[in-house]
Amino acid sequence: MLARVRAYLSADRADAIIIPSNDPHFGEYVQKHFCIRAMLSGFDGSAGTLVLTLSEAALWTDSRYFIQAEAQLKGSGIDLMKIGVEGVPDIVSWLNARFDDGCRILLDGALISAAEYASYNKKLNARVVGIADPFDEILSEREPLYFETVILDPESFSGLSVAAKREMVFSGDPADLRICRILTRCDDIMWLCNIRGSDIDYNPVALSYALVFSDKILLFACKEAFEEAALEYLASQQVEILPYASFYDVCGEMASDESIHFLSPASSTSMRLESIFADSRHFGYESRSEGEVAYRKSIKNPVELEGFCKANLLDGIAWCRILKYIEDNIETGTLNEYSIAQQLIEYRGESPDYRGESFEPIVAFNANAASAHYSANSDEEAAVVTAQGFLLMDTGAQYPFGTTDTTRTIPLSELTPDQIADYTAVLKGMIQLSMASFIKGTTGYQLDILARQPLLSLGRLFFHGTGHGIGHYLCVHEGPQNIRMDRDSGVALLPGMVQSNEPAIYIEGEYGIRTENVLVVEPFTENEFGTFYRFETLTLVPIATSCIDREQLGDECAQWLNNYHRRVYEKIAPHLNDEEAIWLKNKCRPI
């Protein structure tokens, strides 16, 4: 296959091609059709960039994938470039060492943001040329695009009509301007159009683009895949469906219409899209970096929030069963990480509303949990789980009325003082953030330290974000707000925003601990000092108390935990059988 790509380069007189990992929709997961880098290199981790020249090939990936990439690239003739390792050149240096300003480097312009493209062009000696996806011709074995059934997301779940959402999205714009919002992110489009698909793993979205006006929407998707109810509803809401493949052409036709102001989110405007509007003075970025639609989507309405509660209730029932199942079977030697994940899926499947997992389930035993994204995909890969140390489980599900995401770390035996201190610090951080009150205008960046302080006081820290937004029967990772320490999203937390809260600690080669609830921002009080918000917890899954250092946790956090457990028991117990209910009562005992 590499030879065929090189033949293509030769025919085009190009010197190299850069092949990234994403698709033109800038989502987290990608259809196989777009996994060209994996296809060509054999390395199928989620992150990596392949660069191919006429005589060489190299693949850049980050530390999560060093071992996997090394194994999968063996014998491919592709050099592994370990990002961040001293002495390993980055893509720009590597290319500059080989190509000067007479050279041409190709890159699919739909797969790179305009900003990244500009940065490449500034730093590279050679010229970077944006091309349209060439691989349909080159790689006959390429997986075809597929478009699964698109269903209606009824207003009884979404809470608002498409017309009402459109009105909301355009409400802040000057009345005398005809604005067209360009959407390339599938989840934005699903939310706005009250539809759901299943073209991508874990994310219930249909591959699509949209051009959104205040009075109509042009939806670029596979019309044949839409169920009748969806077609009827969309027609009633001034949504016109055009062929998925015609998106760029229609943009090209409209670009010259000077009566329209085009707006696109900076973070999801591809170089290809921007080049279409290069001559238009009527094109600009949305003032919010992820755009107005993503912003409005992040603020859940009361109907959506009711759905989140229902989703967490159903998920809480399944979680209680899996936690009891593990406890009942831990001594048998028959449990492994994969079988536990499958068993949880089975429990979830007992609800007719279950629509699948919201991400690849993480069930990780002791040292395996020290990698934050470890996941075993089969019984063979999976570690046997015995009564020793910790088991970390981070899984979530899709329901038509909400998405869940929960992490629990389960003590399986007596623990060391360090393990107890770490477990308690992680939990205390999770609780301190849950208890936070804050004034209107506060961002997650300002609250983040509340979740980290107990770990920091032990001289320990985790390096991922503390919290991400969560979609409503959509992507489990959703912007634009977040709770992080490394950068400020600049987006204030507002009532209705649904947010994960997941402090953690990872001790390499030993164990990982993470405790995650999902929170929603709600109004607290309004007075002469201003408008105050706080969090309410949506998750309803018991938290192990046997390994808590009560003194380290402190009274305030203990009281929060006892109140939480009282609520978990009250909500979940009525849905359990007697034996399960007794088990849960014990788990929810005050400490």
Add this chain to the structure above:
Amino acid sequence: MLARVRAYLSADRADAIIIPSNDPHFGEYVQKHFCIRAMLSGFDGSAGTLVLTLSEAALWTDSRYFIQAEAQLKGSGIDLMKIGVEGVPDIVSWLNARFDDGCRILLDGALISAAEYASYNKKLNARVVGIADPFDEILSEREPLYFETVILDPESFSGLSVAAKREMVFSGDPADLRICRILTRCDDIMWLCNIRGSDIDYNPVALSYALVFSDKILLFACKEAFEEAALEYLASQQVEILPYASFYDVCGEMASDESIHFLSPASSTSMRLESIFADSRHFGYESRSEGEVAYRKSIKNPVELEGFCKANLLDGIAWCRILKYIEDNIETGTLNEYSIAQQLIEYRGESPDYRGESFEPIVAFNANAASAHYSANSDEEAAVVTAQGFLLMDTGAQYPFGTTDTTRTIPLSELTPDQIADYTAVLKGMIQLSMASFIKGTTGYQLDILARQPLLSLGRLFFHGTGHGIGHYLCVHEGPQNIRMDRDSGVALLPGMVQSNEPAIYIEGEYGIRTENVLVVEPFTENEFGTFYRFETLTLVPIATSCIDREQLGDECAQWLNNYHRRVYEKIAPHLNDEEAIWLKNKCRPI
């Protein structure tokens, strides 16, 4: 006087003049010589801008000064413009309503930053013309500039020679570049040159400018005012003293020297200074907004830190005496806010090292404390202090080895539940920030919430910063780092930075509570997770415990407070007489 300024405007064919409040050194306090706005308007608050046209005059000030300005402007013919009040135009709108692009508006170019000047020129229809200070000619009654004695700040207090400081400041620059750092802030110059003056209230600085090279310093100051020891020392450290008034001329002469790269901090580069270098391609802003000297100055060396400890010990002794004095005399009816401040100054003065207050002392009884910067200047102005409610005292002192800043709120009677809850929340916030641990790279903006959380959980908040940097026998407010919620300084807290910690609550018409300690950042631990820092407390003044809600405070904070009080007692008691020591022992009892 207004008539004479108008005559000057007429003669110059100008339409208006803008007169700000600051001096050319961009400090917090200003010599009378520069108080032109106060002189012309009669309004002598610290913040205000006067605009004078041929027929009108208006003065803009903020809400702190509405009442005072109203009184002082009465009958002056100057309109009061209340900043932030609905319907009140800002300076730009007011000027644009009067003057179009044929008009000229004058402004002393040394009193406005280049950035502010650019903003004026962009928004104003009329042309803004930068002029040199014209008031020596116009206002014969103007106070003359004065230059008080400049003394040596010996290395036994400063910890480093001027040469060593110079080397530190230039250590990050490319070796092949001849760099000249331009300093206009007097405290930067005092620190760098190991000298102190007393040209400005509360800030022990001499009026000065400097041009700093890696191998020498040109110091623009009044040489006649320097004591012999200072002159000798400066000569030995390659510091050449030139006349204060020659600064701009020397800059002008040097500007054309293309072998020199000039660097000036963005925040203290005046329009006048920048215009001198307008034609030079070798002029730019320092990469740190307050400049390299201010940054190095903020990181105190071990000798400076030892001095801070000594200063806080001396100040702690005086504080204990004033607290006991208030307690002993509260029932007599003889105490007032002013007399208490004077008594504290007297106690401080018992130490031969006392060099004066570090800012205008704040002693505020009940409702008076609800304005954060209230200060009574005489017995007549001051409220009588009786055994009722709270007394807030925020005062600090200058010692040759350090500067102090302490706030205590003293309960004078039984308090209401709200007062107890507020007092406890403020204290808890102060303690939570004191206990913080954090990873290298963390800014005050990220820690701020720790000090506010207990208040936020009551639906209350204070709106000033939580902490400011503190100079070493220099300005009590010092950058570039801070702890605030409204904006991120972008400056990470580093070991050696000295920082106030002063959460508060203000209930209008009722009371104000503020508790302030001074902290220094120190190393905590270094391990596989990174480099961790924490705070140590420098202040040694007991904190009232009688009005604490022990349950609300929590065990962790109570333990911190008990440890703190043990240390206060151990350090201070040996310097008190028996009666005082017994009193202190009681105040430091564990709760």
